[in-house]
Amino acid sequence: MKQKRKNLVILGSTGSIGQNTLEVVRRQSARFRVVGLAAGRNIWLLTSQVEEFQPEVVAVESESLALELRKKVGKQVKIVYGESGYQTVASWKKADLVVSAMTGIAGLKPTLAALNSGKDLALANKETMVVAGALIRKMASQTGSRIIPVDSEHSGVFQCLRGNNKKQVKKIYLTASGGPFFRVPLEELPKKTLAEALKHPRWKMGRKVTIDSATMMNKGLELIEARWLFNLRPEQLEVLIHPQSIVHALVEFVDGSILAQLSQTDMKIPIQYALSFPERWESPLPYLSLAEIGSLEFYPVEEKRYPLFNLARRVLEAGRSFPVVLNAANEVAVEAFLEEEINFGEIFQVVEYCLEAHRPRYLKTLEEILETDRITRELARQFLRKRGKER
Ligand SMILES: NC(=O)c1ccc[n+]([C@@H]2O[C@H](COP(=O)([O-])OP(=O)(O)OC[C@H]3O[C@@H](n4cnc5c(N)ncnc54)[C@H](OP(=O)(O)O)[C@@H]3O)[C@@H](O)[C@H]2O)c1
Structure with missing residues (x-):
């Protein structure tokens, strides 16, 4: 019997995850229809x-970008813009699965809109889970939406947990490549340039997540994401440096x-895997x-580094x-580093x-967050x- 095609919405389609998602769709075109x-x-x-x-x-x-797009693509597609536009796409009636792959807190409201309308979610946008993990879990359990992780480490944990009793988990380990500065002498770190920080040894990703990988904030955000995704206590979450980036996660x-x-x-x-779940499909990529x-x-992670x-x-x-503050301060600092307004060491400051x-304080509502x-x-x-004036 012919299988029904899965209708997809991709939030952040022009980014690294968005483009990779469309590449998967291209290879599996009989199985998907991109609706938004x-x-x-x-x-x-x-x-x-x-x-x-x-x-x-x-x-x-914005409206001006919507007008620009309209001139290029004609009338066959509905074009919306801004906050309400993103929410319209995220909750599009025909969508079965929403891929959440915008960068930073910009992805929060559209992700909540997708969950609120009962869509299954393939989640790449970790910042969303960091700032609103409790809210997201609550909303998903109310609407019955499934959250399938896209981040390689969380996908690894998710796969290892399948068929096992979560109560019997002692610890989970997320791996980290160590980034471009894993072996750099410590005293050289504060002055590392933007170009050096953007050279990730293993993964090709968007600029913000690449800088987060160089500082390892990325792994910190991933620990907080894992805490909410898998409902674990902080002491059950560990990180291991694994320079080859072949093992993505381990569950003990x-x-x-x-x-x-x-x-x-x-x-x-x-x-x-997030798109095919609960099935597995052949991959066109070379096998390991x-x-x-x-x-x-x-x-182990070297603390001083x-x-x-x-x-x-x-x-x-x-x-x-605290996670909201951590994320917001980091987003502003990374943006300033990407604009070459501050040096690498100042992100931490x-x-x-x-x-x-x-x-x-405890944050219960989206407004408070x-x-x-x-x-x-x-x-x-x-x-x-203030820092700029002092220079
Ligand atoms: N890349 C990876 O391998 C990877 C792995 C695991 C998890 N993640 C997570 O996935 C998310 C996306 O990462 P990425 O590497 O794909 O990022 P990216 O390449 O920078 O792409 C970000 C996407 O979000 C859109 N976007 C950015 N700011 C926006 C805003 N204010 N409003 C609306 N759209 C906005 C961008 O649109 P335009 O470019 O059109 O402006 C682009 O489509 C991040 O949370 C990251 O931590 C990424």
């Missing part, structure tokens, strides 16, 4: 995606057995040859409103300053302005 796309400002790429995949609805950041059970998930270092593998790889190394990871680890334990100034995010961004920008 959302991007920020890259109209050039979005135009070619609209022409190729012919979605029903498309969202962009109470009897001392460890299950690990291994695959090629290619995001199309966890993306395809462990004999060729020879050895797999694991190291990754001070932002340590901050994130402390935030994971402290909970309450911005985040530490905002965390120290913060008085924690967004208000804490807004106040922190303002504080981080003030700190940067």
Whole structure:
């Protein structure tokens, strides 16, 4: 019997995850129909995606970009824009599965809109889970939406947990490549340039997540994401440096057995799994040859090398409103580093300053989360302005 095609919406279609998702769709075209796309400002790429995949609805950041897109793609597609536009696409009636792959907190409201309308979610946008994990879990359980992780480490944990009793999990280990500065002398770290920080040794990703990988904030955010995705306690979450990036995650059970998930270092593998779940499909990628790889190394995280990871680890334990502050301060600091306004070492200073100034509280609503995010961004920008004047 012919299987029904899965209708997809892709939020962040012009980004690294978005483009990889469309590549998976291209290879599995009989199984999917793209009904909605959302991007920020890259109209050039979005135009070619609209022409190729012919979605029903498309969202962009502003009215002027929507007009620009309209001139390029004609009238066959509905074009919406801004916050309400993103929410329209995320909750599009025909969608079965929404891929959440915008960067940063921009993805929060559309992700909530998708869950609120009962869509299954393939989640790449970790910042969303970091700032609103409790809210997202609650909403998914109310509407019955399934959340399938896209991040390779979380996909690894998700796969290792299938068929096992979660109560018997002792610990989970997420792996980290160590980034471009794994072996750099510590005293050289603060002055590392943007170009050096953007050279990730294993993964090709968007600019923000690449910088987060160089500081290892990315792994800190992933620990907080894992806490909510798998409902684990902070002491059950660990990170191991694994420079080969072949083992993505390990789950240790109470009897001392460890299950690990291994695959090629290619995001199309966890993306395809998130799209095919609960099935597995053949992959066109080369299969892993462990004999060729020879050895797999694991190291503990060196605290002095990754001070932002340590901050994130402390935030994971402290909970309450701290994750929102951590994320907002980091987004502002990374943006400033990407604009070459601050040096690599100053990313830490911005985040530490905002965390120290913060008085924690419990955040129950989306409004409270967004208000804490807004106040922190303002504080981080003030700190940067003051720093700029002192130079
Ligand atoms: N890349 C990876 O391998 C990887 C792996 C695991 C998890 N993730 C997570 O997945 C998410 C996306 O990462 P990425 O590497 O794909 O990022 P990316 O390449 O920078 O792409 C980000 C996407 O989000 C859109 N976007 C950015 N800011 C926006 C805003 N304010 N409003 C609306 N759209 C906006 C961009 O649109 P325009 O470009 O059109 O402006 C683009 O489509 C992040 O949360 C990241 O941590 C990524």
